[in-house]
Structures are given as structure tokens and as C-alpha cells.
Amino acid sequence: MVRLMTAKVRLFVEHPLGAGQPVPLTREQAHYLFSVMRMATGGEILLFNGRDGEWRAEITEAGKKAGTAVCDTQTRPQTMPPDLWLLFAPIKKARTDFIVEKAVELGVRRILPVQTQFTNSERIRQDRLQAHALEAAEQCGALFVPEVAELVRLDRLLADWPEARGLLFCDEAEAGSRAAALAGAPAPAAVLIGPEGGFSDAERKRLGGMEQTRVIALGPRILRADTAAVAALTLWQAQSGDWA
DSSP: OOOOOOOOOEEEOSSOOOTTOEEEEOHHHHIIIIIISOOOTTOEEEEEOSSSOEEEEEEEEEOSSOEEEEEEEEEEOOOOOOSEEEEEOOOSHHHHHHHHHHHHHHOOSEEEEEEOTTOSOOOOOHHHHHHHHHHHHHHHTOSOOOEEOOOEEHHHHHHTOOTTOEEEEEOGGGTTSOOBOSTTOOSSEEEEEOOTTOOOHHHHHHHHTOTTEEEEOOSSSOOOHHHHHHHHHHHHHHHHSTTO
């Protein structure tokens, strides 16, 4: 019988998980558990790795620079988010962090920052955003941490776009119009959110010429990029994803 979840700390680990499996804790995890959370041996935590579900584990070794936890009971079997990608043009640091965080919470499989003609930010810290995605997954109860890809030019990404993956182009120029809704766009799919300056005419033409593209409107008002990402993912999840 699976016991009720009592552990309050969740950690993502790379190590395999299973009944009786010892799991080494990294230096950062040991610092968080034993210095920040003031936990000790005998304490319970939840572990997940994106493959083996979520497990309750007991801390058996607690040190300043390392530690060990041993898996006891699986609290949830592994599930995967829908095969949905989020493509977005990076904006200011805090708002880019917000987009990554909410994409994880809302349930996406992959996050792809794209460089458009009007993108304000020309570089990102992929490692920092990946760490932010991991932290969001730990906090929101997700069983999977989506990959945050390196920044790529939009035209290069579209040149190799998968034939079977739908592309929902959220065009701010369609605000208030009767552009296609999100209904009927099941996975595999991707949502594309533009930069603060919008898309160029050349990008609109390129996107409009692709068979996989559906131009959609996100209501009667022009949304900020971070708001648009949340709105589009929410609408897709409600109609075609694991919320439906």
C-alpha cells in the first residue's frame, strides 16, 4: 500500500530510483537539506528523476558536503507531460525566468528560446534557465523536467521543422480578429510566442507558408510576451492536453 505523502522537500536526481535503492546527494542538495532546511538522518524527502516516478526516501547519511537517501515507497508512477513545445523570444531576465517557470508548471515537454528579427536579447544563459526549470519542477510536483534548449535563430529552426508537429503561431497582429482557435491541434504541437517588438513581415510570410502553421489570436487585446505564453499554453492544455 502506498502511504500518504508526508515529505515536504522534493529533489530531482539523475540516479535510478527503486525500492531499497541508495541515492547519493550532491553537494548543493546536501547544503540545501542539512544547512538550509535543517534536516538530519531519518528525515523523509521525495525524489524523482523523470523516468522512475516519484519515491519517498529516508536520509541515511547527512554531511556538510554530501549525503545519501534510500528509496522506500513509490508515491506516484512516472507520467509525462503532453508532447508540447514552447518557442519564445527571450525578453528581460525576470520575465524570461517567469516564462520558463510557468511552462514547467503548465506542462510542456521542451522549451526552445528563439532569436527573431526583433528579439531584444541576443544571448541567454542556457544552464541558468535549465536550473530554473528544474527548481520549478521540484516545487510544483512535476515528474518531468523539460529541456531548455540553446538559443537558436527562428529561421534555422523552421528550416528543419518536423513534418508531423503542428505550429501554433500566436500573432499579436491578430488580436481581436477571428483567427483560428486552438481546438483541433493535438500533440505533437508547438506554441510560438514572439518578442516585445512583434514579428517581422518576412517572418509572418515564412510562418504562413508552412503547412504545419496555424495562426491564432489570444483574445481581443495585445498581450505581453510572458502573459501570452501562459495564455496560449493554458488554452492548449484545456482543449488538447492533459487538462482536457
